Amino acid sequence: MSLSIPVLVSDVRFSRLMRFGFPADEFAEFVVSRAVGVQTQVAASCVPDPHRRPDAVRSAELQRIAHEFHGRLAANREPHHPDPIVTEMWGQVFTAGLRDAGLLDLYTESDPAWDLLAGTTREVLEAVRRRTVVERTEIESLLVDPETNAVRTGGGETGVCTVNVELVEEGVYFRSVHDETTGQTRTIVEFG
Structure with missing residues (x-):
């Protein structure tokens, strides 16, 4: 009947069903550019003489971590909860970028609470959320x-x-x- x-x-x-929709190369460029921005910001605040500031560095290690970062986000079984991955991987990018530029010790002394890391982690997390699509x-x-x-x-x-x-x-x-x-x-x- x-x-x-x-x-x-x-x-x-x-x-x-959600997925991380940021293309790998574009995401890696975003992450590395943001790390270079951190290097520039730390150099400007920690090295008063502009002639003695180190150049920004885009190392192969930074590129490798950025691509690993993308791979972890793309494989995330819960794409609507990227927070732990972003916190861990951006922390690696942040410290690797400062280490490459020789600024990690200066940054640690000038910002013992790591406020810049916390602020940039929120920015990267927001960018990841914007590019996570249904x-x-x-x-x-x-x-x-x-x-x-x-x-x-x-x-x-x-x-x-x-x-x-x-x-x-x-x-x-x-x-x-x-x-x-x-x-x-x-x-x-x-x-x-």
């Missing part, structure tokens, strides 16, 4: 109220839809949903 029934959607539970959203469960009176009194344009269901011996299977507002019918996965 097949039925078309208007129902009131009372709850929807869904999950999102790839796909899936409906895990859809709770509906098929009572005629509830649909009539509680329903609005966004809450009522028509479902096409098939009653079989094993249970009820949803085959499609018809949206009254747009007039579109979508075939959906079977729910038991």
Whole structure:
């Protein structure tokens, strides 16, 4: 038997599949550039004579760490929680960049609380979050109220839809949903 029934959607539970969408080379350039900016900032604040300030260094080690950083973020099983990876990996980039420029000891003396590290970690984390994208959203469960009176009194344009269901011996299977507002019918996965 097949039925078309208007129902009131009372709850929807869904999950999102997210991924880190920053291309590897672009991310590595962003990280290394930010590390060079840190070198410049520390040199300006710790070395008063501009003629004695060391040049910014883009070492192979810095590049390697930046690519490893990207690999860890891309492989993260919980891309909506990148905080531990960013904290660890940016800390490595930060210290490697200062070490390469010969500024790590000067920085440690001038900023014993490592405030610059904390501030730049927040900046990098924000950039990572901006580039983490929703790839796909899936409906895990859809709770509906098929009572005629509830649909009539509680329903609005966004809450009522028509479902096409098939009653079989094993249970009820949803085959499609018809949206009254747009007039579109979508075939959906079977729910038991």
